[in-house]
Structures are given as C-alpha cells and as structure tokens.
Amino acid sequence: MKALFFLRHYNDIDHITPIISKWIDAGHTCDVILIGAKRFRNDFRISFLSKLAGVRVAHIRELFPSFQFLKWRLQMLLLTGNLRRLFIGPFIRLLADIYDAKRRAPLWRATAEHILSRSFEHSDKGVVAFDWIERNSVIAVEWVETVVVMAREKGLGTVSLPHGDSPHANQLIRRGEWRVGPDSLFSAAQIFDKLVVPNELCAKRFRPFLKERSIAILGSPRYSEEWLTKLAKLMPLSPLTCLDGRLKIVMFLRKANFTTFWEEVNEVVHMIAAFPEVELAIKPHTRSGWKQSLTKDRTLKQLPNVTIAGDEVHSIHLMNWADICIDLATSVVFEAVRVKKPVLAADYLHAGRSAIAVYMPETELRCRDDVYEKINKFLSQGCHDFYIEKHRQHFLREMLDVSGPEVLPRYVALLEAVAERD
Numbered sequence: 001m002k003a004l005f006f007l008r009h010y011n012d013i014d015h016i017t018p019i020i021s022k023w024i025d026a027g028h029t030c031d032v033i034l035i036g037a038k039r040f041r042n043d044f045r046i047s048f049l050s051k052l053a054g055v056r057v058a059h060i061r062e063l064f065p066s067f068q069f070l071k072w073r074l075q076m077l078l079l080t081g082n083l084r085r086l087f088i089g090p091f092i093r094l095l096a097d098i099y100d101a102k103r104r105a106p107l108w109r110a111t112a113e114h115i116l117s118r119s120f121e122h123s124d125k126g127v128v129a130f131d132w133i134e135r136n137s138v139i140a141v142e143w144v145e146t147v148v149v150m151a152r153e154k155g156l157g158t159v160s161l162p163h164g165d166s167p168h169a170n171q172l173i174r175r176g177e178w179r180v181g182p183d184s185l186f187s188a189a190q191i192f193d194k195l196v197v198p199n200e201l202c203a204k205r206f207r208p209f210l211k212e213r214s215i216a217i218l219g220s221p222r223y224s225e226e227w228l229t230k231l232a233k234l235m236p237l238s239p240l241t242c243l244d245g246r247l248k249i250v251m252f253l254r255k256a257n258f259t260t261f262w263e264e265v266n267e268v269v270h271m272i273a274a275f276p277e278v279e280l281a282i283k284p285h286t287r288s289g290w291k292q293s294l295t296k297d298r299t300l301k302q303l304p305n306v307t308i309a310g311d312e313v314h315s316i317h318l319m320n321w322a323d324i325c326i327d328l329a330t331s332v333v334f335e336a337v338r339v340k341k342p343v344l345a346a347d348y349l350h351a352g353r354s355a356i357a358v359y360m361p362e363t364e365l366r367c368r369d370d371v372y373e374k375i376n377k378f379l380s381q382g383c384h385d386f387y388i389e390k391h392r393q394h395f396l397r398e399m400l401d402v403s404g405p406e407v408l409p410r411y412v413a414l415l416e417a418v419a420e421r422d
Helices: 012-023 038-042 045-050 065-080 091-100 099-121 141-153 185-190 202-211 225-234 261-274 315-321 332-338 356-357 367-383 389-400 407-419
Strands: 001-007 029-034 055-059 126-130 155-162 194-197 214-218 249-251 276-285 305-307 323-327 342-346
Touching: 001 012, 001 099, 001 305, 001 407, 012 029, 012 045, 012 407, 029 038, 029 045, 029 099, 038 045, 038 055, 045 055, 045 225, 065 099, 065 141, 099 126, 099 141, 099 155, 126 141, 126 407, 141 155, 141 185, 155 407, 185 202, 194 407, 202 214, 225 332, 225 407, 249 315, 249 367, 261 276, 261 305, 261 367, 276 315, 315 332, 323 332, 332 342, 332 356, 332 389, 342 356, 356 389
Parallel strands: 001 029, 001 126, 029 055, 126 155, 155 194, 194 214, 249 276, 249 323, 276 305, 323 342
Antiparallel strands: none
16 A cells, blocks of 8 residues: 655654554555655654655655745745744735635645645555644645545545644643633644544544544554664664763753743752752753743853753753653653653643643652752662652553554554545
C-alpha cells in the first residue's frame, strides 16, 4: 500500500516518524512532504527516512514551479495567524475578505491535484495522513480540507495523526482562555476519516466534534519502547560533556503562548544556581522560545553554572545528559519517566496541571520550598528510587502504552484499514 504523510515541524517529525518507519517495515511505501520550514530537510530523523527503501522525501517548495509555490504561500499567509497577529492584521483580514474562498479554490485544487497524482498515480489503495489540524494551524485548514476532499474523490483514506501526548490534564492553559468546555479549535478534525490520539487526555478534546467511531486511541508512537530503542541508534552524537560530581539538571520550557509565571521561574533558576554542586541547562521550546522573557534576562546569563541551550542541542541530548528534569508541562520528559529518570513537575510555575503530577504526585513541586528540598535531597541521597513504581506504571499504561506496549503495529493496522476504504 501507499501512504502520503505531510509533516510541518518538530512535533510532527517527533511523533509521526516512528509510524512511517514501521509502515515501511510492514512492506509498504510512502511519500513524505515537508510543509514547514525548509531547514527540517536536515533533521536527523528526516535523513533517516530519506535513506529507507520505499520512502520519497520532498519539501513542498520542490514540487511546484516557483511562481505557483509563491502564490500558494501567499494564500497560506492570508489565512494563518502569523501575519494576523501583527499590526497589519486588519489589512490581512481585509485582503482575505476581498480575495475570498471562491477565488482561492482553483489554486488549492491545482496544488492538491498535483500532489495526489504524484503520489498515487499507480496506486489503487492508499491513505493520506496529516498531523492534528487545528483551526489556528500554521497551515490553512481550507487547503487541508481541499486535499482531503480530493483524496476521497480518488478513493483514498484520510487520517489525522498525533503531534503530541497532552502533557496537561486541565484545559485553560493559554492566555485568554477563560471558559471550560468544548474548544472549537479542535473541530477541524472532523474532516478526516479517522483521528488518532495517544491517550484519553487527548481524545476528550475532540469528542465534542467527532463520533466515537472516528477516534482511535492507540498509545504514543514517539515514546513507544520499540521506537526509543531504534532512536538511540539514530541520534547524532551529543555536543554536551559530562561533569563528574555535579548534579546536572535540565529545565524544559513551554511555548510562549502558554501562561507561565516568569517572575517565579526566574527566582527558581537563581535559587538552583545558588547550589554550587549543581549545573543547570534551560531548554526553550523549539517554536517561539525566543519570545520568552526568561531567556533574555541578563542576570541569568551571568550565572556561571546556568546555560541556555540553543536550537542545535536536541532535547533528547539534554535529557540524557541530565540527572533530573524540571518540567513546565512538556511531553519531552515522558521519555525520562519511561527510563525512571526523576522528573520534577513544576506545576506552580504555570497555569496548567501536568499529567505527570496527576499520575505521580511524588513528582509535583507546589512551592519554592519543594524545589529547595528536592534539590537538597538529590544532592545528599542521590537520584535513585524516586518514583513510586505503582504510580509510574499507571502513567505508562494510561498515557503511553494504551492497550499494551505494541504501539506501532496498531498504527500500521489502522492505516491499512483506512486505506482499504471503498
């Protein structure tokens, strides 16, 4: 069977690469089209996929003539939030009203037809897969819907695959979110034949907008044991060096649009830095991390045992380097839980309630005293036996290994079933 996968950014690459790899292991073929920044061509996981027999990788810019790509990109900018959030936002909205959906449709259909014909010219069965497409996506829902509709016209199945694992257990986590209830942000998922999620925390976002048979809960491809074993062999060499005798800590930050209490984060960083036996690395989010006030603080940059990791340092390198992780509700630390490395869930530093703290209360930091006491204990007693194993196993069952550890075969079976649609 043939599949067509669209990838936008790091999250998609993180979560969908394992599925693509297993799809090829099952004897199928696929095309991978990158529709985000062209630099992702150089990502080590994309390089891995490019070398697999049966995989063809391309950036969308390579598929269209230059003028057609420029028109496609401009239409995207009319509809997505990047420009609308700037001072020219009202002008962009006016342009979108003038150059309306009827005028945009011919280009959407022409580009979709070109892509679909390229991938499925000689295939009578197949599936088209995007990540979770939301109403505020950086890729216009209008174009995705055109691709999906035209794929169905060709007899192809359509699937929305995960780009996250829901590190938050609560809903109101961003600035301007004030009402608990169905969030229309997730309503775009109804355009697909199937929406796939890793766990129930993710599924409940989409349930108000989809019928139950349209949702599949299959576990986490990114943090499946099978993929983590393979990933360890694919990773580039780490640029980080080990410092004997020091307690190495990494703090993972969230995107700028999540409500974070930066003043207290700054206080905690300085408090940790006051322990001379500690080395702290701070990892901004790979998207919009430069917008966060903490990473611009001059006094922080002068601390001798604190570093801010650049984009060239992979989060997995930092997690492997660290003895413990301090988490502001990101899913990157789920791997640390998998391998029993201590994670401190700093829930009092942001507006969220982390899934890690819900399932494993021993991880939660509720105040500055907790931070101090935990660090002091790690320094005096070491980092072993941190988790209550019953809690950790509950987290793995509910969040990562839903229905058992054979996660990736379930994804392949679902894609095969969707590709068989009449």
